[in-house]
Amino acid sequence: MKQVDAIEENSLGALPTEVKARTFVVIPAYNEGPALAEVVAEVRRHFDHVVVVDDGSRDNTHAVALDCARYVLKHLINRGQGAAIQTGIEFALIRGADFVVTFDADGQHRVEDIPALLAPILNGDVDIALGSRFLGSATDLPATRRLVLKAGVWFTRIFNGVRLTDAHNGLRAFSRKAAQRIHIRQDRMAHASEIIDLIRETELPFVEVPVTIRYTEYSLAKGQSARGALRIAFHYLVGKMVD
């Protein structure tokens, strides 16, 4: 296709246009003004149905999204990333999406990884594909962040009973069936662990797919510290007990 991304274009080029047209990419965004335009533009080069869910941002996220995304949904009040993803998924389903991809707004994901996530779903092997940075590569991942993520993987093994290499990666793909059956109730960051639970409960077949995460100063600042991770664990466990 284009020469700009010549190396990685192959897989994206191989993805049938018809599949791209039936894929909705949901990007939750909270105060992501600085990075959003570039991220959305990159995704839209390949997928038209880009849904940005502005989660009550106080910066110019909404204006930026209107300028570059295909659809813009606005949470009037900040409800958290889990809530924003669920809103985007519901919208995509209403619009007839056959595949739903969740993609982070901070530029840590690469659009080139999407075909690899969609492939096993297209083959009919699985309904859910989860991106894994530890199967793939995480560039410039600091040691402390790696530790937090690894702790998250173990947390998932203990409390969800699911063995994954990377439990907290925002890059995922769902078949329409999976998107309909996965209903995220954890409004904030604990949705990542909750999704794993829902996968187990619904018994939907899933696979982990290696992806590359680009760590930048910006995306690292947006990510979770160890303290944040503890708060998330608390929300998750309370949700597990009472919901």
Add this chain to the structure above:
Amino acid sequence: MLNGLNTFQIVVGGVVAAFVLLLVLGSIRNLISKRDGVIWSLVGLATLIAILQPGITTKAASALGIGRGADLVFYVAILLMFLGFWMTYMRLRHLRKEMTSLVRHIAILQAEEGVGKGKNVETSKSQNVGT
């Protein structure tokens, strides 16, 4: 009968009795949930008994292996406080969920189509499937 009561028993006992009455009336008129009404009415009644018959807490305490009646009252008060916090927290969670549904509903109803085409959008030609 009131002759046998001290000032503390009359004042605090009266307040607690009024509180129990409000709870009972409130749950009958569905102003509060039946569950909350029953739980806090029982707590109020137990408090009332402890106020009118102070000796009873000592008996209950020794039956449970706790030294003094006042200690038992103290422990129970702390436990009830936690129960109150927990119930409030649950209520808050419920409210948050309702708020999320509302916010989501509005977001989907008011979905906007982006005005810009983004940069170098190639694949966006007439592929509005499913819309």
